[in-house]
Amino acid sequence: MVIVGAGPAGLTAAMYCARGGKKTLVLGSIYGSQTAMGGLYENYPGFPDGIHGIELSERILAQAQRFGVENQVEQVEKIVNLGDFFRLKTENWQYEARAIILAMGASHRQIGVPGEEELTARGxxxxxxxxxxxxxxxxxxxxxxxxxxxxxxxxxxxxxxxxxxxxxxxxxxxxxxxxxxxxxxxxxxxxxxxxxxxxxxxxxxxxxxxxxxxxxxxxxxxxxxxxMGMKPNIELAEGLGLDITTGGYIKVKRLNQETSMPGVFAAGDLTGGRMQAATAVGEGASAGISALQYLG
Ligand SMILES: Cc1cc2nc3c(=O)[nH]c(=O)nc-3n(C[C@H](O)[C@H](O)[C@H](O)COP(=O)(O)OP(=O)(O)OC[C@H]3O[C@@H](n4cnc5c(N)ncnc54)[C@H](O)[C@@H]3O)c2cc1C
Missing domain, CATH: 3.50.50.60 (FAD/NAD(P)-binding domain)
Known part of the structure; x- marks a missing residue:
């Protein structure tokens, strides 16, 4: 199993896959997740005083690693379907997987005015x-x-x-x-x-x-x-040829997080919906279970 994205959705999916006995790799960084920017999450269940988003991701990663999940901080550049397996290319390496879960989340929308890009990180x-x-x-x-x-x-x-x-x-x-x-x-x-x-x-x-x-x-x-809100990171999914909704999200069956391509599942903000940490975790769990069933 390879999971692309180390936010709440991807890490939860990974935990389910590894705990279910599959060799599981997560590509991506928890510090690239929205949780690293979100500050205090007051509405994530189980933490009466709230929990900082990044601490939530650190905890899910630690829990996933306890079951054998490996995490490589690498950006996936391309995914190719080779029939029996998928090949994921990063800048320096390539990985092969029998099933994949996409959980690349979302990125900030820009305003798109003069000065915005030039002065980013300078105010x-x-x-x-x-x-x-x-x-x-x-x-x-x-x-x-x-x-x-x-x-x-x-x-x-x-x-x-x-x-x-x-x-x-x-x-x-x-x-x-x-x-x-x-x-x-x-x-x-x-x-x-x-x-x-x-x-x-x-x-x-x-x-x-x-x-x-x-x-x-x-x-x-x-x-x-x-x-100005977030836009889903769907470029890899478009390159792979997955169906995309009219709203610009990866199309999934909500029952099991299946995409339009066998062996490819998706979870979290790039599938639209409520776009919350709690829903990302729920969809990640569902995608993980579906991937286990797919692999048998
Ligand atoms: C400022 C802010 C405040 C928020 N506050 C709350 C809150 O209080 N409560 C709440 O429930 N939710 C909140 N959210 C929303 C919540 O953080 C998201 O719904 C949740 O993080 C989505 O999880 P995800 O796993 O789908 O995606 P993300 O958390 O966005 O993670 C995506 C992951 O994919 C990785 N990635 C992307 N592209 C690639 C690639 N090509 N290769 C490898 N990795 C890649 C990223 O690095 C990251 O690890 C907030 C969001 C923001 C921005």
């Missing part, structure tokens, strides 16, 4: 838990509209002197528990209906330009946190 960030501390007592903007944006604001408000939300929508579409917590912040301001046109700065971020309606506006900030 533009996609991870408050990684980079938030660099903006102590500074002005920052959060660009987004959902739970990710709400959580980023709550985190940054403890560090930055002021947090500005620039939202393309007319309101923040977040869980009530986050909206309630936002009400108590004194260093937070929001502009809704903001269409970002440019992130400005020479060496580092200096400001953001945006339109509200037809009126151009600008904001001086030292940092910009982009929270």
């Amino acid at each position: 533009v960030s996609y991870c408050v838990h990684c980079d938030g501390a660099l903006f102590r007592n500074k002005n920052v903007a959060v660009i987004g509209y959902g739970n990710g944006a709400a959580r980023a604001i709550l985190y940054l408000a403890n560090i930055a002197s002021k947090v500005h939300l620039l939202s393309p929508k007319e309101r923040l579409v977040a869980e009530p528990i986050y909206l309630e917590r936002l009400k108590s912040l004194t260093n937070f301001a929001a502009t809704f209906g903001a269409r970002i046109t440019e992130i400005q700065g020479k060496e580092f971020v200096e400001g953001v330009q945006f339109d509200v309606g037809k009126t151009p506006r600008s904001l001086r900030v030292d940092g910009v946190f982009v929270e």
Whole structure:
């Protein structure tokens, strides 16, 4: 068994496969998982005080390794179906497997404006838990509209002197528990209906330009946190020729996480659905059991 992806879905699938007696390899890094960026997970069952996402992944990996799972921190570049087995190519190596589980998760969506790429890691960030501390007592903007944006604001408000939300929508579409917590912040301001046109700065971020309606506006900030949601990592699946849904996710049967190709299973955020750690774990378990049944 080879599993591509070391997030909650892939690691759980791996644990089931190895515990079921199969030689199991996970390709990917737990530090590439969304859990490494997610901070405190308050809704993952079994942890009344919450658990940090990365600790959750570390624990699942340790549990999987106890049953013999091997983990190689390698990025898979191509998967080929050779009939009786699959060949997975990484930068330096290649692996063969009789069945595979795809669990490559999702990556941050970019805004796609001038300055965004040029100033990434120079004030533009996609991870408050990684980079938030660099903006102590500074002005920052959060660009987004959902739970990710709400959580980023709550985190940054403890560090930055002021947090500005620039939202393309007319309101923040977040869980009530986050909206309630936002009400108590004194260093937070929001502009809704903001269409970002440019992130400005020479060496580092200096400001953001945006339109509200037809009126151009600008904001001086030292940092910009982009929270525009996630897009599934399906390039390998497309290369392999798997069916993709109209929404852009890998098509699976929810009963058993089978894809359109025998011997290939998929689980977690790249299959769409609720996109939570708990659902990724559930789908990973289901994919692992299905792969065991497939292998006999
Ligand atoms: C900021 C943030 C906060 C969140 N908060 C919560 C929360 O509070 N509660 C909750 O339940 N969920 C939360 N989530 C969502 C949750 O983290 C995801 O639903 C979950 O991590 C999905 O698991 P996954 O295994 O499908 O994918 P991921 O966790 O994204 O893991 C994907 C894995 O695939 C690897 N990979 C990708 N491409 C390749 C390749 N080509 N070769 C090898 N490896 C590859 C990556 O490195 C990674 O190891 C949050 C997400 C974010 C970004």
